[in-house]
Amino acid sequence: MTICHCTWCQRRTGTAFGTEVVFEIGQVALTGDSVGTYRHHSDESGRWLDVAFCRVCGGNLGFTLEAAPGLRTLPAGAFDDPAWVDAESIQIRHVFVRSRRSWSDLSPLVEQYERHFRTS
Ligand SMILES: [Zn+2]
Numbered sequence: 612m613t614i615c616h617c618t619w620c621q622r623r624t625g626t627a628f629g630t631e632v633v634f635e636i637g638q639v640a641l642t643g644d645s646v647g648t649y650r651h652h653s654d655e656s657g658r659w660l661d662v663a664f665c666r667v668c669g670g671n672l673g674f675t676l677e678a679a680p681g682l683r684t685l686p687a688g689a690f691d692d693p694a695w696v697d698a699e700s701i702q703i704r705h706v707f708v709r710s711r712r713s714w715s716d717l718s719p720l721v722e723q724y725e726r727h728f729r730t731s
Contacts (some may be wrong), residue, residue, distance in 0.1 A: 612687055612696060616715070619651065623672070627715035628705075631673060631684035632696060639671070641660045641672060678729070692723035704728055 612632045620629035649664045650659050656678070663672035673684040687696045705717060709725045717723060
């Protein structure tokens with residue numbers, strides 16, 4: 612799971628960070644007429660992210676990224692039973708902590724990257 616503290620994730624979630632569980636794209640199927648998408652371009656890299664959302668309730672359905680072909684994220688809090696997402700069984704990485712909000716404290720024991728672990 613990636614916990615992203617970038618300013619775009621702060622804006623899109625309306626809080627301090629986005630929590631995205633990362634899957635191989637073939638492990639996830641988003642189906643039905645209610646799935647919408649929005650293409651965001653990074654201010655910094657110019658690369659795209661295709662954000663999926665529910666047209667009925669507006670809920671976040673994760674995204675795919677130009678920077679990570681073959682992967683899809685789903686938001687950690689969106690599962691019917693989010694209890695399976697826990698620190699004991701899933702690797703958790705905090706990324707873009709350079710833009711972390713001062714009121715969002717992190718344990719020094721968690722894995723942290725100033726940018727993304729793919730680029731830092
Ligand atoms: Zn982000």
